[in-house]
Amino acid sequence: xxxxxxxxxxxxRSWGGALALALVLAFAGSLSxxxxxxxxxxxxxxxxxxxAFDLLIGAKGSAVxxxxxxxxxxxxxLPLLPFGTLENVKAHGGLRWAAPLAFGDRWRNFPxxxxxxxxxxxxxxxxxASGRMFLNSDEAVVGAGVPLKEGxxxxxxxxxxxxxxxxxxxxxxxxxxxxxxxxxxxxxxPWDRAIVVPIESLWSMHGNGAGEGRCSVVVAKPVTVAxxxxxxxxxxxxxxxxxxxxxxxxxxxxxxxxxxxVMLLLASGAQAAALAAALVSGxxxxxxxxxxxxxxxALGASHGFLAVSVWLMVSGVMFVGCLLGLGLGYVMxxxxxxxxxxxxxxxxxxxLSMKEVLAALAAAxxxxxxxxxxxxFACRRTAGELLRSA
Amino acid sequence: xxxxxxxxxxxxxxxDGSGVRRxxxxxxxxxxxxxxxxxxxxxxxxxxSLLNLLCGLVLPDxxxxxxxxxxxxxxxxxxxxxxxxxxxxxxxxxFQDFQLFPHLSAMxxxxxxxxxxxxxxxxxxxxxxxxxxxxxxxxRTEASTGVFSRGEQQRVAMARAVxxxxxxxxxxxxxxxxxxxxxxxxxxxxxxxxxSEGCTxxxxxxxxxxxxxxxxxxxxxxxxxxxxxxxxxxxx
Numbered sequence: 005x006x007x008x009x010x011x012x013x014x015x016x017r018s019w020g021g022a023l024a025l026a027l028v029l030a031f032a033g034s035l036s037x038x039x040x041x042x043x044x045x046x047x048x049x050x051x052x053x054x055x056a057f058d059l060l061i062g063a064k065g066s067a068v069x070x071x072x073x074x075x076x077x078x079x080x081x082l083p084l085l086p087f088g089t090l091e092n093v094k095a096h097g098g099l100r101w102a103a104p105l106a107f108g109d110r111w112r113n114f115p116x117x118x119x120x121x122x123x124x125x126x127x128x129x130x131x132x133a134s135g136r137m138f139l140n141s142d143e144a145v146v147g148a149g150v151p152l153k154e155g156x157x158x159x160x161x162x163x164x165x166x167x168x169x170x171x172x173x174x175x176x177x178x179x180x181x182x183x184x185x186x187x188x189x190x191x192x193x194p195w196d197r198a199i200v201v202p203i204e205s206l207w208s209m210h211g212n213g214a215g216e217g218r219c220s221v222v223v224a225k226p227v228t229v230a231x232x233x234x235x236x237x238x239x240x241x242x243x244x245x246x247x248x249x250x251x252x253x254x255x256x257x258x259x260x261x262x263x264x265x266v267m268l269l270l271a272s273g274a275q276a277a278a279l280a281a282a283l284v285s286g287x288x289x290x291x292x293x294x295x296x297x298x299x300x301x302a303l304g305a306s307h308g309f310l311a312v313s314v315w316l317m318v319s320g321v322m323f324v325g326c327l328l329g330l331g332l333g334y335v336m337x338x339x340x341x342x343x344x345x346x347x348x349x350x351x352x353x354x355x356l357s358m359k360e361v362l363a364a365l366a367a368a369x370x371x372x373x374x375x376x377x378x379x380x381f382a383c384r385r386t387a388g389e390l391l392r393s394a
Numbered sequence: 395x396x397x398x399x400x401x402x403x404x405x406x407x408x409x410d411g412s413g414v415r416r417x418x419x420x421x422x423x424x425x426x427x428x429x430x431x432x433x434x435x436x437x438x439x440x441x442x443s444l445l446n447l448l449c450g451l452v453l454p455d456x457x458x459x460x461x462x463x464x465x466x467x468x469x470x471x472x473x474x475x476x477x478x479x480x481x482x483x484x485x486x487x488x489f490q491d492f493q494l495f496p497h498l499s500a501m502x503x504x505x506x507x508x509x510x511x512x513x514x515x516x517x518x519x520x521x522x523x524x525x526x527x528x529x530x531x532x533x534r535t536e537a538s539t540g541v542f543s544r545g546e547q548q549r550v551a552m553a554r555a556v557x558x559x560x561x562x563x564x565x566x567x568x569x570x571x572x573x574x575x576x577x578x579x580x581x582x583x584x585x586x587x588x589x590s591e592g593c594t595x596x597x598x599x600x601x602x603x604x605x606x607x608x609x610x611x612x613x614x615x616x617x618x619x620x621x622x623x624x625x626x627x628x629x630x
Contacts, residue, residue, distance in 0.1 A: 006513040009502055016497035299493045302451055303507045303554075304482020306475060386474060388452040 007313040026325040032278030033329025035271035037360040041337035045352040053193035082220040098231030101127035104219035118206035135186030141205035148190035192351025286318035286378035298390035311383035322371025330364040397427030402461035435614035450477035486555030490567035496540030526553035545576030
């Protein structure tokens with residue numbers, strides 16, 4: 005037997021309904037893979053961004069704010085460290101390098117970070133992509149995503165990027181002018197959007213003396229794991245805290261995972277509801293085709309021919325819907341990642357894993373199994389019953 | 395092959411709003427194979443039910459000695475699956491409202507019954523479908539039948555009915571929804587087809603022209619078969 009000729013006619017007759025149903029299934033089925041792919045790409049992008057920031061020392065307060073501010077350049081209100089913290093850290097020993105970090109100003113939507121050359125070159129391990137390191141207080145090195153060329157000059161404005169968004173006048177400009185002398189290599193991290201200047205220039209720009217010599221964060225690169233733990237223990241004191249960025253991220257990922265699980269549950273519920281709706285539509289499709297089925301029986305079609313036809317009709321829509329959902333999920337996750345990348349600078353790579361493919365195939369498999377119900381409903385009726393219903 | 399029809403003790407009832415209603419009651423009927431037979435009767439007299447019984451779509455009420463036999467094939471004892479297969483092989487059906495699939499082409503409609511038993515339709519069947527359509531005057535074999543005139547649609551349905559060279563051709567009011575000239579054309583072609591293919595033709599019709607072309611004719615009245623214009627038909 006070959007039910008495809010009959011199915012071709014039925015598809016030509018009601019392709020709009022079949023397509024609409026497949027699209028509903030695709031949309032419902034896209035949420036789950038999109039959530040999974042996003043969670044994975046955010047996790048990996050965030051972890052990658054924190055690679056250079058082994059140990060962060062900040063003033064007592066939220067460890068999460070410290071990591072978000074230093075690693076992801078989020079405009080968190082980080083309090084200043086006490087005088088001499090950087091020197092204390094350096095004096096502790098067991099360090100490859102340590103660098104101060106301070107924030108607060110911006111050029112357009114690009115945050116200014118005041119630090120030393122150690123953080124820019126990761127202690128000499130990461131050369132600049134072009135140009136040279138800043139040598140005096142009116143020179144700057146820019147991230148790969150900053151639209152300034154070497155030789156360009158710019159005047160930063162007061163306030164963080166977030167504060168500027170609230171300021172209708174676009175903020176007040178500093179009197180201090182910087183010249184770009186170098187460009188950092190692309191890292192796929194928020195630091196690609198950063199303009200890095202000597203920390204001394206930030207102090208002089210805000211030359212009221214209050215913050216001079218102080219920074220918000222000290223970024224430290226210990227030599228060994230043991231050194232790292234020793235330094236962390238030493239710096240976790242009355243006024244300061246030392247955190248491993250990886251440890252804080254693990255806590256954040258825990259929360260992310262819980263959100264992911266909840267969203268996955270909701271998405272799976274939506275997909276199950278859509279599959280159930282498609283199944284009900286399958287029964288309606290059978291009910292609407294009683295006349296056609298009676299005719300097929302009159303022309304000599306067997307119960308099996310009707311069952312296979314209905315099964316293919318219903319399971320085909322479900323299968324196509326579920327696979328389209330996987331593709332749509334990938335497109336949605338890619339679009340969301342691109343948006344997040346634009347907003348944060350964190351490079352997110354969306355990839356389809358076997359987990360999503362298997363989940364989509366499992367949903368399609370459930371749909372194909374469920375399609376046996378309308379198929380059975382169609383073929384259990386005798387020709388006489390069909391004729392009476394037609 | 396002997397293709398005589400023998401009916402014995404046939405009663406057929408249906409359940410409707412007022413309870414069980416006897417639709418047909420035929421104690422005995424014999425027809426020789428290859429006969430062209432016209433059936434007429436008032437609405438509700440059981441004509442369509444008789445055709446459904448004759449092709450095994452429905453079974454008579456169970457009773458001692460009931461029999462619907464075409465040659466050696468006894469339908470009342472066949473399981474439904476075998477009756478389906480028998481019907482597909484031996485019976486061609488033509489309906490008042492054509493019952494084509496309007497989104498399939500004329501060729502696809504004619505070949506549809508072939509898909510019940512073949513995955514890939516043999517070339518000789520395709521040739522036969524093409525020849526039948528040509529013989530019945532259908533030129534647009536690849537066009538959807540939804541755009542055909544009613545006369546053309548009925549001729550496509552006739553080609554579909556005789557594709558497998560059935561020994562029995564059952565037609566239920568085949569000309570009732572056609573205009574006079576198309577009805578005449580379809581009548582001529584149906585009779586010619588039945589003669590040339592050697593089928594037994596049973597036609598439910600009220601058309602005098604059609605009855606005039608039949609070998610035998612009889613009337614159904616409230617489920618009982620009465621001799622019609624031709625007393626040679628053996629009816630009790």
